[in-house]
Each structure stands twice: as C-alpha cells, then as structure tokens.
Amino acid sequence: MTFSSSAARNLIPIPLLDLEAQYRPIRGEVMAAIARVADSQRFILGEEVRKLEEEIAAYCQAAHAIGCGSGSDALLLALMALEIGPGDEVLTSPYTFFATAGEISRAGARPVFADIEEDTFNLGIEQVAHQLASHPGIRAIIPVHLFGGCADMDPICELARVRGVAVIEDAAQSIGAEYKGRRAGSLGQAGCFSFYPTKNLGAFGDGGMVTTSDPDCADRLRALRIHGSTEKYVHRWIGINSRLDALQAAVLRVKLRYLDGWSEGRQRNADRYRQRLGAGDLPVRLPAPSGYQTRHIYNQFTIRCRERDRLRDYFEQRGIGSEIYYPVPLHLQPCYSELGYKTGDFPVSERLAAESLSLPVQGELTADHIDRVCDNIESFYREGYGNNR
Ligand SMILES: Cc1ncc(COP(=O)(O)O)c(C=O)c1O
Numbered sequence: 001m002t003f004s005s006s007a008a009r010n011l012i013p014i015p016l017l018d019l020e021a022q023y024r025p026i027r028g029e030v031m032a033a034i035a036r037v038a039d040s041q042r043f044i045l046g047e048e049v050r051k052l053e054e055e056i057a058a059y060c061q062a063a064h065a066i067g068c069g070s071g072s073d074a075l076l077l078a079l080m081a082l083e084i085g086p087g088d089e090v091l092t093s094p095y096t097f098f099a100t101a102g103e104i105s106r107a108g109a110r111p112v113f114a115d116i117e118e119d120t121f122n123l124g125i126e127q128v129a130h131q132l133a134s135h136p137g138i139r140a141i142i143p144v145h146l147f148g149g150c151a152d153m154d155p156i157c158e159l160a161r162v163r164g165v166a167v168i169e170d171a172a173q174s175i176g177a178e179y180k181g182r183r184a185g186s187l188g189q190a191g192c193f194s195f196y197p198t199k200n201l202g203a204f205g206d207g208g209m210v211t212t213s214d215p216d217c218a219d220r221l222r223a224l225r226i227h228g229s230t231e232k233y234v235h236r237w238i239g240i241n242s243r244l245d246a247l248q249a250a251v252l253r254v255k256l257r258y259l260d261g262w263s264e265g266r267q268r269n270a271d272r273y274r275q276r277l278g279a280g281d282l283p284v285r286l287p288a289p290s291g292y293q294t295r296h297i298y299n300q301f302t303i304r305c306r307e308r309d310r311l312r313d314y315f316e317q318r319g320i321g322s323e324i325y326y327p328v329p330l331h332l333q334p335c336y337s338e339l340g341y342k343t344g345d346f347p348v349s350e351r352l353a354a355e356s357l358s359l360p361v362q363g364e365l366t367a368d369h370i371d372r373v374c375d376n377i378e379s380f381y382r383e384g385y386g387n388n389r
Pocket of ligand 1: 071
C-alpha cells in the first residue's frame with residue numbers, strides 16, 4: 001500500500017517533547033564535557049559547578065547563583081536562607097507543580113494560596129492583596145513564573161515591600177524569561193530554577209540553582225546546601241545535603257550556549273500556533289500575551305477549551321502528544337485537606353485545571369509539525385468531536 005505524502009506525514013507521531021532531537025546535534029560536545037569530568041574524577045561541586053554558577057548568574061542578571069540538587073531543593077534552600085519556618089505562612093499559587101507548596105511545608109511553614117489570572121496562569125494581584133490582608137502570618141510570597149512567562153512582579157514586589165515580606169521567585173520553568181526587560185531570577189530576593197530534563201535548560205538528571213543579588217543570602221545558601229557548613233566540620237546552621245554534581249554542570253554548560261536558540265524556536269512555534277488558531281472562530285483560548293511580558297520562553301504552550309479531555313483523546317489516537325498541567329490544583333490535594341480549603345475557593349485555578357492542555361512546542365519542531373497539530377484541532381471541531389456525543 002502506498003500513502004500520499006500528506007497521509008504518510010500524518011502517521012508520524014509528534015511527541016510532546018523529543019529530547020533526543022535536541023541532543024543529537026550537540027552529542028559530540030556533550031560527550032566531550034562528560035569525558036572532561038570523568039578524567040578529572042571530581043564529581044561534586046568544584047570548578048564545573050563554580051563556572052556554571054557564574055554563567056547562570058550572568059544569564060539571569062543576578063549577582064550570585066548557587067547550584068543545588070533540584071528545583072525543589074532550590075525552593076527549600078531559599079526559604080531556609082530567609083529563615084522561614086514553623087509558625088510562618090507563605091503565599092503562593094495553587095496552580096503550579098506540587099513542589100512550590102510542598103517545599104513551603106517541608107520548611108515547616110504553612111502554604112496560603114491566592115487565585116491566578118485567567119490569561120497568564122500566574123498569581124492575581126487583587127487576590128494576593130486580599131490574602132496578605134487576611135493572613136498576618138505571611139512572611140514571604142512565592143510567585144510562580146508558570147509555563148515560561150513571568151508573573152506580574154512590580155505590583156507583587158510592591159505589596160511585599162509595604163508589608164515587609166520577602167519575594168522568592170519560582171522560576172523553575174522560566175529560565176531566560178523577561179519581565180519588563182528584566183530576567184526571571186533577578187526580580188525578588190531569590191530566584192529558584194530547576195534543571196529537570198523537560199525544562200528549557202535540562203540536565204541529564206536532577207539539578208537546580210538559586211539566584212540572588214544579596215551577598216549575605218548567597219553566603220547562607222552556599223553553606224545551607226552543605227549541611228550549613230561554613231568551614232570544614234564547622235556547622236553554623238542546620239542545612240541539607242543538596243549539591244549540584246560536576247557531570248550535570250558540565251552538560252548544562254554546553255546546553256546553556258544553545259538555550260537562547262532553543263527558546264527562540266519555541267517562541268517561533270508559539271507564534272505559529274497564534275497565527276493558525278487565533279485566526280478562525282475555534283472555541284479554543286490561547287495564552288494571552290501581556291504587556292509586561294517582554295520575553296516568554298514557552299516551556300509550555302497551553303491552550304484552553306471545554307472539550308479538553310476529548311481533544312486529548314483525539315490527539316492520542318493520532319499520535320500527537322499533549323499533557324495536562326495541572327489536573328488538580330494544590331488547595332484540593334489530599335495532603336492539604338488540613339489547610340481547610342474547599343472546591344470553589346479558587347475558581348480560576350479550578351476551571352483552568354479542567355480546561356488546560358499543553359501542546360508540542362519545542363524548537364526542533366517545524367512549522368509543518370505545528371500545522372499538523374492545528375489541522376487536528378480544526379478537524380476535531382469540524383468532525384463534531386467538540387460536541388457532546
Ligand atoms: C513550577 C515548578 N516549581 C518547582 C519545580 C521543582 O523542580 P525539580 O523537579 O527540579 O525539583 C518544578 C519542576 O517541575 C516546577 O515546574
């Protein structure tokens with residue numbers, strides 16, 4: 001049997017993320033970096049990590065960057081460095097990966113949630129102001145720069161300043177994103193990054209980084225990641241063991257050189273989605289570009305529609321990857337039942353949890369791939385799958 005070229009094309013799967021496609025062209029450089037570390041036999045922290053820290057600090061427009069074991073640990077370390085713990089409350093979004101709230105709890109503090117903005121998926125300012133006014137125990141705000149786009153940081157930082165609380169950016173998904181020309185990770189007291197492999201800058205395993213421009217905070221973070229030790233076998237604080245290893249740092253240093261190109265590819269694909277899906281009258285809502293967002297890095301391109309689950313099945317049957325980030329908002333997680341939230345408390349987060357679908361957007365995808373995803377969305381509605389049936 002022979003296929004016409006377009007029929008054959010439609011059989012090739014489009015995964016949500018194809019890490020191999022990103023790795024293939026840089027394999028030689030990555031292998032050389034790995035060999036360099038293997039030959040040195042220095043695996044924990046050391047020169048590779050120090051150099052990566054310098055490079056990430058410069059990239060994120062921060063004075064200091066401190067490598068650690070994961071994005072989750074970056075959040076925990078930032079909270080510990082700001083001496084937030086038992087008896088304190090920390091305000092954040094319920095529409096994020098679990099780690100944001102989980103690390104607040106792990107620090108011994110209590111998460112307080114505020115609902116998000118419809119179009120940006122990030123903390124709403126009025127909601128933040130409301131929760132600050134009704135929770136005197138709040139000592140920090142963690143805005144999450146979700147999906148690669150920054151939260152509206154000026155009003156958040158102003159509310160925090162007036163109230164005298166810290167701002168820790170959860171920039172795990174947003175390395176290189178810009179708010180009014182300033183980079184994620186340079187906008188609060190500390191910025192937390194993840195190098196989990198699916199991030200725009202992904203390691204070959206777990207890894208994380210905290211950025212800060214406060215030298216005292218940087219010193220505390222450097223100690224806290226090695227059990228609070230400031231000199232060998234002298235422990236000024238009780239910290240944790242969370243060190244970035246040299247192999248991850250060496251891989252990340254190679255990949256950092258390609259990061260802007262990869263993020264530009266994602267922006268190009270996001271533009272293509274907007275051109276294609278924004279033009280017609282499809283009942284699909286696109287992420288809205290906001291005025292303050294001067295650089296979105298599209299770790300995810302996330303659309304919304306009422307028929308989300310059926311559209312996802314339709315994609316799956318046609319080899320198109322998609323993912324639901326996030327199906328259960330954090331205020332409704334079983335482990336947080338003791339916080340006393342209930343369904344209906346954060347209606348925007350709950351609606352988005354029921355309607356969001358992230359589409360393939362990585363820079364290696366061509367306009368042809370994006371068109372195929374869009375063709376399928378169009379045919380889904382044209383063939384009536386969008387109706388209740
Ligand atoms: C918003 C957010 N915060 C924190 C984290 C935690 O990062 P890690 O998986 O590196 O611990 C992630 C990772 O997915 C994330 O997306």
